[in-house]
Every structure is written in structure tokens, then in C-alpha cells.
Amino acid sequence: MPDLSGKVAIVTGCASGIGAATVRRLRADGAEVLGTDLDVARGQALCDEVGARFAVQDVSDRALWPHIVGQAVEAFGRLDILVNNAGMVSGAGIGDLDDEAMFAAWDKVLSVNLTGTMAGCRAAIAAMRTNPGGAKGAIVNIASTTAIAPLPTDVGYSASKGAVRVLSKSVATWCAQHGLAIRCNTVIPGATMTGILAAAEVQTPGLIAAVAKTSPLNRLADPSETAAAIAFLASDECPFMTGAEMLVDGAAMAIHPGF
Numbered sequence: 031m032p033d034l035s036g037k038v039a040i041v042t043g044c045a046s047g048i049g050a051a052t053v054r055r056l057r058a059d060g061a062e063v064l065g066t067d068l069d070v071a072r073g074q075a076l077c078d079e080v081g082a083r084f085a086v087q088d089v090s091d092r093a094l095w096p097h098i099v100g101q102a103v104e105a106f107g108r109l110d111i112l113v114n115n116a117g118m119v120s121g122a123g124i125g126d127l128d129d130e131a132m133f134a135a136w137d138k139v140l141s142v143n144l145t146g147t148m149a150g151c152r153a154a155i156a157a158m159r160t161n162p163g164g165a166k167g168a169i170v171n172i173a174s175t176t177a178i179a180p181l182p183t184d185v186g187y188s189a190s191k192g193a194v195r196v197l198s199k200s201v202a203t204w205c206a207q208h209g210l211a212i213r214c215n216t217v218i219p220g221a222t223m224t225g226i227l228a229a230a231e232v233q234t235p236g237l238i239a240a241v242a243k244t245s246p247l248n249r250l251a252d253p254s255e256t257a258a259a260i261a262f263l264a265s266d267e268c269p270f271m272t273g274a275e276m277l278v279d280g281a282a283m284a285i286h287p288g289f
């Protein structure tokens with residue numbers, strides 16, 4: 031297990047699924063954690079259970095981001111890790127809705143999944159630059175295999191996750207070119223049994239059974255399996271990994287469709 035003792039992390043979307051598993055994992059690995067979420071009751075309960083701090087946050091509220099980062103620095107003295115995990119689906123294909131509903135759904139999912147992630151990177155880098163001992167840190171952004179093989183039933187979600195992959199590489203290379211030891215990598219989960227998949231199942235009945243079959247392992251991931259990859263990229267175990275991507279998809283993207 032990576033040793034994260036002495037490190038301070040922010041995990042967004044901590045109330046559920048991969049975010050909750052990541053808070054548990056980073057705490058188990060020794061990090062101090064500030065978890066954030068829109069869902070105050072579940073987010074606070076999870077953080078209380080594992081000895082993390084909690085703050086309510088809508089990641090798409092860009093003005094709030096410096097205050098969230100400030101809370102972590104005020105509480106723990108530094109910021110080493112940001113996991114941009116909060117995300118949502120929009121549930122509409124390109125021609126499924128009228129203009130008003132389509133653009134409302136598009137704007138919403140882009141503001142949370144993409145702009146929220148970008149705003150988090152910006153605020154975290156500003157704090158990591160001032161870390162005692164010098165600019166150092168690790169950002170892990172969460173994309174999706176829909177960024178590789180998109181859902182026809184959700185153009186906004188798929189496009190936002192595709193953009194997150196490129197965003198991470200741009201952030202990683204900017205930090206490197208500016209001489210900052212701040213790494214930025216992307217974890218690309220496949221189908222993972224969490225709330226977001228349950229929500230997608232409501233919009234697309236049969237989705238869970240269908241996506242389980244896309245992995246040669248013939249099952250969904252447990253969120254703890256995704257959290258393990260996040261903890262590795264967040265740790266000092268991989269100093270030459272930046273601008274990189276880690277698939278946690280049970281080889282779903284590794285096999286020709288139909289086999």
C-alpha cells in the first residue's frame with residue numbers, strides 16, 4: 031500500500047461510490063482528507079466515520095474552489111493531493127431532447143464534470159505552489175471509458191469525460207514546463223457499481239447487465255478497486271507518471287467488441 035502519511039488530500043464527490051471509497055483508502059494509507067460533496071448528510075457521515083473533514087461544495091461553483099482549498103490548508107497546513115471525482119450523467123443523446131432541454135442538460139454536465147475539474151486543478155495548483163518545502167503535489171482526475179467508447183445515450187457525459195482526459199494532459203505539461211513537481215493523471219474507470227450507474231440504469235434500463243458483460247472479467251468493479259489506482263497515482267510511488275492515464279476497466283477497452 032502506498033504510504034500517504036503526512037499528506038493532505040481533497041476528494042470531491044465523497045458521499046458515494048468511488049469518492050467514498052477513495053476517502054476510505056486515502057485515510058487507510060495515512061493521509062489527512064477533506065471530503066466534499068453536495069450531499070451533506072451522506073458526505074458528513076462518511077467523513078465522520080473515517081476521521082476525515084467534510085465541506086459542502088458544488089464543484090461547478092468556481093468561486094467556491096479557493097475557499098475549499100483554503101479550508102484544507104488552514105486545517106492541515108498544506109495540500110498534496112486533489113482527486114477530482116465528483117461527476118454526474120445527463121442522460122440524453124444528441125437528438126433526444128428539444129433545444130431548451132438539450133442545452134440545459136449539456137451546460138449542466140459540462141459545468142460539473144469538466145469546468146468543476148478544471149477549477150479544482152487551478153485552485154489546487156495555486157495552493158500546492160506554496161507548500162512548505164516547495165511546490166509539489168498530485169492531481170488525479172476521474173474520466174470514464176465513455177471517453178474512449180462513448181454512450182450514444184449520453185452525449186454530454188461522454189464529451190465531458192473525453193475533455194477531462196485532454197485537460198489532465200494540458201495541466202500535467204503546464205506544471206512540468208513551469209518547473210513544478212505537481213503531477214496530473216487520469217484514472218479511467220469502467221463500469222463500477224455506484225450511484226451514478228444506478229442513475230444511468232434508470233435512463234437506460236438493462237445498462238448494468240450490458241456493461242458487466244463488456245469486461246472479460248464479466249463483472250462490475252467494486253469502487254475500492256478504482257480507489258486503489260487513485261491512491262497509487264496520488265502517492266510518491268510513481269514520480270515519473272504525469273500526463274498519464276490508468277484504465278481500471280477489467281479489460282473492457284482491451285477486447286474487440288463481440289468476443
Ligand SMILES: NC(=O)c1ccc[n+]([C@@H]2O[C@H](COP(=O)([O-])OP(=O)(O)OC[C@H]3O[C@@H](n4cnc5c(N)ncnc54)[C@H](O)[C@@H]3O)[C@@H](O)[C@H]2O)c1
Nearest residue numbers: 043045046047048068088089116117174221222224225226
Ligand atoms: N460508476 C461508474 O460506472 C463510473 C464509470 C466511469 C467513471 N465514473 C466516474 O466516477 C466518478 C464518481 O462517480 P460514482 O460512480 O462514484 O458516482 P456516485 O453517483 O456514486 O457518486 C458521485 C458523487 O458526486 C457527487 N456530486 C455530483 N455532482 C456534484 C457537484 N456538482 N458537486 C459536488 N459533488 C457532486 C454526488 O452527490 C455523489 O456523492 C464520476 O466522475 C463518474 O463519472 C463512474
